[in-house]
Amino acid sequence: MVEERTPILVSEAIKRVMEFSIKGKSEYISLEESNGRYLAEDIKADHNIPPFDRSPLDGFAVRSKDTQNASSTNPVFLEVIETVGAGGVTQQKVTPGQAVRVMTGTIMPEECDAIVMFELTKEKKENGRTYIEIKRPFNSGDFVSFEGEETKKGDVLVKAGTRIHAGVIAVLATFGYKNVPVVKKPVIGVYATGTELLELDEPLEPGKIRNSNAYMIQAQVEQAGGEAKYYGQLVDDFDQCYQAIKNALGEVDVLITTGGVSVGDFDYLPQIYEKLGANVLFNKIAMRPGSVTTVAEKNGKLLFGLSGNPSASFVGFELYTRPWIKAYLYSETPYLEVVKGLLTKDFPKPNPFSRFIRSRMVFVDGRIAAEPIGMDKSQVVTSLAHSDVLVALPGGSRGYSSGDEVDILLLNREGSVNPFKDPTKLRSGEGR
Numbered sequence: 001m002v003e004e005r006t007p008i009l010v011s012e013a014i015k016r017v018m019e020f021s022i023k024g025k026s027e028y029i030s031l032e033e034s035n036g037r038y039l040a041e042d043i044k045a046d047h048n049i050p051p052f053d054r055s056p057l058d059g060f061a062v063r064s065k066d067t068q069n070a071s072s073t074n075p076v077f078l079e080v081i082e083t084v085g086a087g088g089v090t091q092q093k094v095t096p097g098q099a100v101r102v103m104t105g106t107i108m109p110e111e112c113d114a115i116v117m118f119e120l121t122k123e124k125k126e127n128g129r130t131y132i133e134i135k136r137p138f139n140s141g142d143f144v145s146f147e148g149e150e151t152k153k154g155d156v157l158v159k160a161g162t163r164i165h166a167g168v169i170a171v172l173a174t175f176g177y178k179n180v181p182v183v184k185k186p187v188i189g190v191y192a193t194g195t196e197l198l199e200l201d202e203p204l205e206p207g208k209i210r211n212s213n214a215y216m217i218q219a220q221v222e223q224a225g226g227e228a229k230y231y232g233q234l235v236d237d238f239d240q241c242y243q244a245i246k247n248a249l250g251e252v253d254v255l256i257t258t259g260g261v262s263v264g265d266f267d268y269l270p271q272i273y274e275k276l277g278a279n280v281l282f283n284k285i286a287m288r289p290g291s292v293t294t295v296a297e298k299n300g301k302l303l304f305g306l307s308g309n310p311s312a313s314f315v316g317f318e319l320y321t322r323p324w325i326k327a328y329l330y331s332e333t334p335y336l337e338v339v340k341g342l343l344t345k346d347f348p349k350p351n352p353f354s355r356f357i358r359s360r361m362v363f364v365d366g367r368i369a370a371e372p373i374g375m376d377k378s379q380v381v382t383s384l385a386h387s388d389v390l391v392a393l394p395g396g397s398r399g400y401s402s403g404d405e406v407d408i409l410l411l412n413r414e415g416s417v418n419p420f421k422d423p424t425k426l427r428s429g430e431g432r
Ligand SMILES: Nc1nc2c(c(=O)[nH]1)N[C@H]1C(S)=C(S)[C@@H](COP(=O)(O)OP(=O)(O)OC[C@H]3O[C@@H](n4cnc5c(N)ncnc54)[C@H](O)[C@@H]3O)O[C@H]1N2
Pocket: 192, 193, 194, 196, 197, 209, 210, 211, 212, 213, 214, 258, 259, 260, 261, 262, 263, 264, 267, 289, 290, 291, 292, 306, 307, 308, 309, 310, 312, 378, 379
């Protein structure tokens, strides 16, 4: 007699996983190594930006008062007493009737309060001195870039839990972060189970296939910000699998296995959880692919039993493992972001379980739309190479048509504060 499993909603499964979320410890690494890591602390401005009043143009720093009566018929001539580039400081005091030639980024001379760009002036030389002609008045503050106009000392600029990218690195460098506080990556162990699995360099033989899940999942772990620790492949042998999983569990923050979670004769994960004394949070979810996705917990540590079928494994990771990793990294947006968009294909057959259709995001008449890749079975691997979104089609009694508005889950974005919400309630008796 095959064991009856009770399916739960996707949102319930996410909730049960996230009840075990923990926050990682922090460490310091060099700025150069920090790209893609997660900030462990808020980044606060310890000085104003700009740090001083400066010229945003190549031109002349003037005292606006001197230009008050300037016009095209009555130009004003100011003597240029110095040339100062960015990084330099004016050495002389600027007195009435004088100006300083400055470049973009030069600190304002103390007595000057306006900038006149080169293009609005004409130079003339007289008795070995240089003068500029100005034909209109300037007000105090004209074309000056003021201290603190961008950022004030004390402002929080980037929050803890933000993934560091080029723009964040620019901010960190601005504030002198030679070393950056980041969250230590969670170590995510990966084991692929299955006697049928071949190593990458082994030739095909009858009954065997190459192990794609292990590599796909390691890439997903890294993409989510974790550190993948690959333990290799296990043949479907209970004792070997049990020992290997038990040992690995002691060395990682989370352990992912693929395969062996369904009801087949050689699907040993359910018995392994039992022998480990692990508490199974769920072993059936009302979704396709990935209905057999199983998560167990042992002393607060999670074991993700992802399906052997590649697409089920992929979707199981994105919906359940990814948010756990993101939350460990202090992310405030650990969940896949969901947007409303148009479906571009018919799915006439009703399905009691919610389906997550591998798709590509496109734009139709300026609206977001999702184009299903095609092959959508759980065992399909090739469609994964072309998917950047998942379309969620809620389970129920009806099918879907091209042009319907649907939920689209974005795979390659940082995420959302809100977990995916199933639009339907599970009716009892819905099982397959
Ligand atoms: N009687 C039933 N049979 C099945 C059910 C069910 O409810 N009743 N559920 C089906 C569903 S849904 C799925 S999904 C699969 C899940 O199977 P397992 O998680 O137990 O995985 P395996 O049996 O080990 O393998 C399934 C499939 O995937 C291939 N595989 C396994 N590992 C890899 C890998 N690392 N790389 C690539 N492909 C892999 C494996 O060869 C099998 O073809 O169960 C259904 N059955």
